[in-house]
Amino acid sequence: MTSIAILGGTGQQGRGLAQRFAAAGIHVTVGSRDPQRARDAVASWHHHDLVEVADNIAAVDQSDLTVLAIPFSSVDAILAELRDHFKHGSIVVDVTVPVTFAAGKMAMLEVAEGSATEHIRARLPGHVQLAAAFKTVPAHLLGSSGEPLDCDEFVCADSDEARAQAMALVQKLPGLRPVDVGPLSRARFVEHLTALAIAINRRHKIHDARFRVAGLP
Amino acid sequence: MTSIAILGGTGQQGRGLAQRFAAAGIHVTVGSRDPQRARDAVASWHHHDLVEVADNIAAVDQSDLTVLAIPFSSVDAILAELRDHFKHGSIVVDVTVPVTFAAGKMAMLEVAEGSATEHIRARLPGHVQLAAAFKTVPAHLLGSSGEPLDCDEFVCADSDEARAQAMALVQKLPGLRPVDVGPLSRARFVEHLTALAIAINRRHKIHDARFRVAGLP
Numbered sequence: 263m264t265s266i267a268i269l270g271g272t273g274q275q276g277r278g279l280a281q282r283f284a285a286a287g288i289h290v291t292v293g294s295r296d297p298q299r300a301r302d303a304v305a306s307w308h309h310h311d312l313v314e315v316a317d318n319i320a321a322v323d324q325s326d327l328t329v330l331a332i333p334f335s336s337v338d339a340i341l342a343e344l345r346d347h348f349k350h351g352s353i354v355v356d357v358t359v360p361v362t363f364a365a366g367k368m369a370m371l372e373v374a375e376g377s378a379t380e381h382i383r384a385r386l387p388g389h390v391q392l393a394a395a396f397k398t399v400p401a402h403l404l405g406s407s408g409e410p411l412d413c414d415e416f417v418c419a420d421s422d423e424a425r426a427q428a429m430a431l432v433q434k435l436p437g438l439r440p441v442d443v444g445p446l447s448r449a450r451f452v453e454h455l456t457a458l459a460i461a462i463n464r465r466h467k468i469h470d471a472r473f474r475v476a477g478l479p
Numbered sequence: 480m481t482s483i484a485i486l487g488g489t490g491q492q493g494r495g496l497a498q499r500f501a502a503a504g505i506h507v508t509v510g511s512r513d514p515q516r517a518r519d520a521v522a523s524w525h526h527h528d529l530v531e532v533a534d535n536i537a538a539v540d541q542s543d544l545t546v547l548a549i550p551f552s553s554v555d556a557i558l559a560e561l562r563d564h565f566k567h568g569s570i571v572v573d574v575t576v577p578v579t580f581a582a583g584k585m586a587m588l589e590v591a592e593g594s595a596t597e598h599i600r601a602r603l604p605g606h607v608q609l610a611a612a613f614k615t616v617p618a619h620l621l622g623s624s625g626e627p628l629d630c631d632e633f634v635c636a637d638s639d640e641a642r643a644q645a646m647a648l649v650q651k652l653p654g655l656r657p658v659d660v661g662p663l664s665r666a667r668f669v670e671h672l673t674a675l676a677i678a679i680n681r682r683h684k685i686h687d688a689r690f691r692v693a694g695l696p
Contacts, residue, residue: 370667400694413693416675443675444682450587451678454671458633458660461668462692465661470694475679476630477617477687 264353264427267325269293269318269332269340272300275357276331278404279396284309285407286434293321293328308407319347327353327427329396334358334371334378341385348390353424355431356382356449357396359456368460370453379418379449393419393428394449398456399438402469411437413472416455418448441475481570481644484542486510486535486549486557489517492574493548495621496613501526502624503651510538510545525624536564544570544644546613551575551588551595558602565607570641572648573599573666574613576673585677587670596635596666610636610645611666615673616655619686628654630689633672635665658692 266283270276271292283290284307291314294300300315307313322328322344332340337358348354360371360378375381379394386392395417403409415432417440419425425442432440443452455473462471483500487493488509500507501524508531511517517532524530539545539561549557554575565571577588577595592598596611603609612634620626632649634657636642642659649657660669672690679688 403694441679442682443678448675448678451671451675454668455675458665458668458672461660461665462658462695465659466695468694468696472693474691474693476689476691477620477685478679478683479685 264326265324266327267291267293267321268329271331272303273331274401274405278401279329279331280313281307281407282404282435284312288434291316291321291325293318318344322347329355329357331357334360337382345387348387350389352390353427354386354390354392355428356392356394359397359453361457370457376447377450377453379446383446391421391424392446393417393424394452395428395432397452398459398473400470400472411435414439414441414475416441416443416452418443418446420446481543482541483544484508484510484538485546488548489520490548491618491622495618496546496548497530498524498624499621499652501529505651508533508538508542510535535561539564546572546574548574551577554599562604565604567606569607570644571603571607571609572645573609573611576614576670578674587674593664594667594670596663600663608638608641609663610634610641611669612645612649614669615676615689617687617689628652631656631658631692633658633660633669635660635663637663
């Protein structure tokens with residue numbers, strides 16, 4: 263079975279994913295810059311027996327699939343450090359969204375490549391296969407273990423294998439339906455959807471706005 | 480009652496809106512650059528007794544609310560022509576999306592103002608109140624009169640009155656739920672959502688991908 267690392271696994275989105283994967287019976291390695299602190303955090307999780315902690319390099323070294331759940335602002339530094347550690351042909355699933363909350367106002371960062379995903383693509387070795395997923399499921403909801411997710415998750419990739427693995431990963435979480443939206447360049451639309459969800463949350467003083475596609479067979 | 484003009488009412492999105500409004504018992508004036516051709520088209524519609532045709536200037540002159548359902552590429556020319564004809568304090572509802580299909584590939588146009596809606600705001604007189612709505616409901620579905628719409632429509636505005644009127648207009652079409660997403664600048668997220676719907680349509684060879692928000696009370 264594929265071994266999965268989650269970088270940024272103690273942040274809100276990463277922690278929610280790690281906990282939900284473990285609840286689905288999947289072993290994950292949480293990569294952290296501070297493994298001792300991460301170990302302390304993970305010790306309090308349900309299903310923590312399925313969660314291992316390692317530093318980022320060790321986590322990537324030993325995994326076939328790496329979930330990037332780090333803040334977008336950390337991407338450049340962390341990928342520079344990890345670049346040579348990805349297994350040949352391994353899969354990266356990008357979860358990041360280029361959103362800032364400067365002065366309490368939510369805005370999207372201008373990303374020269376068009377999206378966080380394409381920015382990351384430009385910084386990964388060519389042999390690594392990239393997909394985007396889990397960008398719109400609310401972090402707050404992911405972390406509320408009893409709550410049904412009950413929404414669609416948009417997956418895009420240029421690599422068929424990365425797409426298939428990301429779709430399969432989405433499907434492992436009860437209540438999520440993967441929706442293939444095509445090539446990696448579609449990530450820009452998905453990232454704007456996250457921003458729309460945040461806008462709806464703020465406008466309606468809720469936390470868990472998310473989307474379902476109607477019209478799919 | 481508010482008198483409604485629909486500019487671009489013989490295009491796919493405008494026609495669908497005009498037909499659905501008429502089916503809901505609402506009188507509309509379809510504005511056209513070629514009223515005689517528009518009259519011939521409208522004559523074949525159900526409920527055409529509720530639909531009047533006029534040239535664009537006459538349609539705007541006599542209306543309290545104007546729906547802009549013209550192609551984004553026509554916006555500059557048409558607004559330059561109509562600018563001085565909007566009634567004082569009248570409402571404009573922008574339905575446009577800055578998407579192109581050059582060489583069969585769908586892409587979003589770079590709009591300096593950030594969105595088609597903000598581009599239009601910059602070209603309307605200050606006294607006109609602008610809202611964005613009906614940007615994500617599929618034109619193909621709007622035009623299939625028997626089909627339930629069954630989705631959410633995202634509304635944004637800086638003017639409370641424009642927002643309220645656009646929300647009310649959305650609510651008049653059975654199967655549509657208006658979702659307020661905040662200020663006019665949110666239009667950029669909504670327009671990307673339309674692009675995502677088109678991407679999903681193309682990927683899945685369907686026509687009517689649309690969205691529902693989960694998590695709203």
